[in-house]
Amino acid sequence: MGRLAKRDAARIISFLEERLATHENPRELGDALKGHALGGYWRYRVGDYRIICDIQDQRLVVLVIEIGHRREVYR
Structure with missing residues (x-):
């Protein structure tokens, strides 16, 4: 999360x-x-950013695949 502004990174961490x-x-x-x-993954909105995750029920894990600005994350 080094490329994100500190405020945006804090919001994302707080959400997670x-x-x-x-x-x-x-x-x-x-x-x-x-x-x-991206089929099979899940999206979470945090402001202008999107968190792309894989939910692994058998392990009780939500694995973060990608975090990016909404205009870039789906490319």
């Missing part, structure tokens, strides 16, 4: 730790992605 990690079902907070490249 305080909302996503403590929520019983992380799918309720995000949107399923479709398509060839």
Whole structure:
């Protein structure tokens, strides 16, 4: 997260730790992605940034795949 402004990085970390990690079902907070490249992943919105994740139920893990600005993250 070195390329993000400190404020944006803090918002993303806060979302991951305080909302996503403590929520019983992380799918309720995000949107399923479709398509060839990102199908099966989940998207979370934090301001102008998007967090792309793989939810691994069998391991109780939400693996962050990508964090980027909304105009760049889907490319």
